[in-house]
Amino acid sequence: MKNKEIQELRIKDYFIQATKDILKSEGIKAISVRNISDKAGYSYATLYNYFKDVNDLIFLCVSDFQAECLTFVKKQTKGIPNGREKIKALALSYINYFLEYPGIFELFYISRVGDFNNKQSIISLIDKSLDSVCESDWNYCVSHNQIEMENLEFFKSQLKLSTVGLLLFYLNRLTPPSYSEFISHANKQTDDLLGLIFGKQGAVEDNGSKNPQVQNSFISINIK
Amino acid sequence: MKNKEIQELRIKDYFIQATKDILKSEGIKAISVRNISDKAGYSYATLYNYFKDVNDLIFLCVSDFQAECLTFVKKQTKGIPNGREKIKALALSYINYFLEYPGIFELFYISRVGDFNNKQSIISLIDKSLDSVCESDWNYCVSHNQIEMENLEFFKSQLKLSTVGLLLFYLNRLTPPSYSEFISHANKQTDDLLGLIFGKQGAVEDNGSKNPQVQNSFISINIK
DNA sequence: TAAAAATATTAACAATGTTAATTATATTTG
DNA sequence: CAAATATAATTAACATTGTTAATATTTTTA
Numbered sequence: 001m002k003n004k005e006i007q008e009l010r011i012k013d014y015f016i017q018a019t020k021d022i023l024k025s026e027g028i029k030a031i032s033v034r035n036i037s038d039k040a041g042y043s044y045a046t047l048y049n050y051f052k053d054v055n056d057l058i059f060l061c062v063s064d065f066q067a068e069c070l071t072f073v074k075k076q077t078k079g080i081p082n083g084r085e086k087i088k089a090l091a092l093s094y095i096n097y098f099l100e101y102p103g104i105f106e107l108f109y110i111s112r113v114g115d116f117n118n119k120q121s122i123i124s125l126i127d128k129s130l131d132s133v134c135e136s137d138w139n140y141c142v143s144h145n146q147i148e149m150e151n152l153e154f155f156k157s158q159l160k161l162s163t164v165g166l167l168l169f170y171l172n173r174l175t176p177p178s179y180s181e182f183i184s185h186a187n188k189q190t191d192d193l194l195g196l197i198f199g200k201q202g203a204v205e206d207n208g209s210k211n212p213q214v215q216n217s218f219i220s221i222n223i224k
Numbered sequence: 225m226k227n228k229e230i231q232e233l234r235i236k237d238y239f240i241q242a243t244k245d246i247l248k249s250e251g252i253k254a255i256s257v258r259n260i261s262d263k264a265g266y267s268y269a270t271l272y273n274y275f276k277d278v279n280d281l282i283f284l285c286v287s288d289f290q291a292e293c294l295t296f297v298k299k300q301t302k303g304i305p306n307g308r309e310k311i312k313a314l315a316l317s318y319i320n321y322f323l324e325y326p327g328i329f330e331l332f333y334i335s336r337v338g339d340f341n342n343k344q345s346i347i348s349l350i351d352k353s354l355d356s357v358c359e360s361d362w363n364y365c366v367s368h369n370q371i372e373m374e375n376l377e378f379f380k381s382q383l384k385l386s387t388v389g390l391l392l393f394y395l396n397r398l399t400p401p402s403y404s405e406f407i408s409h410a411n412k413q414t415d416d417l418l419g420l421i422f423g424k425q426g427a428v429e430d431n432g433s434k435n436p437q438v439q440n441s442f443i444s445i446n447i448k
Numbered sequence: 449t450a451a452a453a454a455t456a457t458t459a460a461c462a463a464t465g466t467t468a469a470t471t472a473t474a475t476t477t478g
Numbered sequence: 479c480a481a482a483t484a485t486a487a488t489t490a491a492c493a494t495t496g497t498t499a500a501t502a503t504t505t506t507t508a
Contacts, residue, residue: 004454029336033496043457045498054496110334112253112396120401127399154416161389161413162382168392169385172336175351177344189385192378196420257465267488269466278465 012050014040020061027103028111031058058107062122065104066129069097073133082140084198090134091163091190102171109164110172130160146198155197162193236274238264244285251327252335255282282331286346289328290353293321297357306364308422314358315387315414326395333388334396354384370422379421386417 018039022030033054037044051057076096077089098105108126138156141147147155166189169175170182242263246254257278261268275281300317304310322329332350362380365371371379390413393399394406
């Protein structure tokens with residue numbers, strides 16, 4: 001009975017891959033049972049032999065995307081020294097990831113996908129998404145006495161709300177109305193927040209070229 | 225030709241009222257052309273004689289709700305002295321409004337409703353929604369030298385991102401997973417943020433009863 | 449190879465937004 | 479007031495959606 005399981009997992013994966021492809025390229029609006037099944041090479045009803053419904057399937061993509069996001073961000077911020085600058089770079093790079101794949105932002109934060117009854121682990125993954133990206137650097141800052149341990153949870157939460165909020169307003173409401181305005185706003189907002197958090201100690205001047213790597217990374221990405 | 229216009233406006237309003245009713249009671253998921261038209265007392269196709277499409281109609285509700293929200297918040301925070309405490313109360317009451325009407329939060333911040341081509345004024349209204357609620361108190365704080373003018377835009381933006389972010393995670397992802405946890409988190413997060421913004425000057429102790437009016441207002445509202 | 453089990457597909461349903469064709473109503477004109 | 483016209487409202491129809499039930503096909507087992 002081992003072959004059965006392997007084959008079943010393989011077929012499930014065809015559907016998952018198809019779903020991921022559509023989410024990354026066209027977003028949730030393009031997701032449909034027939035569309036997914038077409039790409040997977042099966043008839044539409046076959047999907048129901050492997051998944052409870054389409055929401056089930058969609059949620060299975062989250063952990064893959066989170067892993068991909070982590071890789072993306074680590075690569076883009078490689079070489080930046082630990083601490084405040086690194087955290088800023090990580091947050092901005094995190095934003096970059098979702099600018100490149102707005103459909104994944106929808107999946108993580110926007111889409112109301114069925115009921116969340118037995119999806120608690122996925123919900124939790126999403127909630128900790130940015131934290132897990134920044135974790136080691138927050139710890140670095142605490143152990144180097146740059147921030148106080150007792151404030152850590154508040155700081156993490158605030159950075160999360162700010163980062164996701166920025167994306168929400170831009171991707172969902174086109175505020176600010178242009179890409180360049182958004183980039184500049186996200187930069188300033190994140191920098192100012194970290195300035196507040198780190199109490200100006202170790203602050204860098206606001207001359208717009210303080211973080212060339214991340215600045216560049218922003219420029220190198222174009223969204224439609 | 226004046227009667228024509230009056231009558232047309234009246235009928236349009238039947239549809240708008242029906243749409244508002246559904247949004248407030250059942251949320252966007254319950255919105256449909258046939259549902260709206262039923263409630264308005266017309267056949268489904270009649271809607272298209274008065275509105276380009278259903279998105280057009282939905283967007284027309286935004287300004288009404290914003291006005292209602294403002295009234296709600298002002299009433300709930302009446303008597304709280306100007307300044308930091310008032311701003312906290314306003315933000316928490318703003319949260320209260322959307323806890324009571326999750327469908328309106330969806331409309332304001334979540335729903336991707338058609339293209340935003342000629343909807344710029346509504347987008348802008350949404351963007352300034354919380355600012356307009358807090359405007360006079362921010363000004364009060366600046367004129368009383370509690371915060372610096374040059375930081376004002378950053379502070380406003382941060383409070384907006386934090387407040388909307390809190391609602392997004394709770395209403396959309398059930399994080400934190402219970403109402404009471406959310407209330408306590410929203411309270412602490414908002415208070416801590418304002419602590420950071422106001423640089424601890426005029427801070428109140430974190431004993432959980434510092435703001436009885438707003439605390440009460442939270443308790444008095446129950447969401448399903 | 450034939451019967452049984454597992455898997456995949458087509459047919460069908462109800463609900464959706466939207467348009468075209470048709471009917472009912474109101475308004476203008478003789 | 480009656481006939482012609484313009485306006486408004488409704489029904490019919492279509493394409494698309496998620497999902498289930500009824501079939502058809504393939505694979506496994508005896």
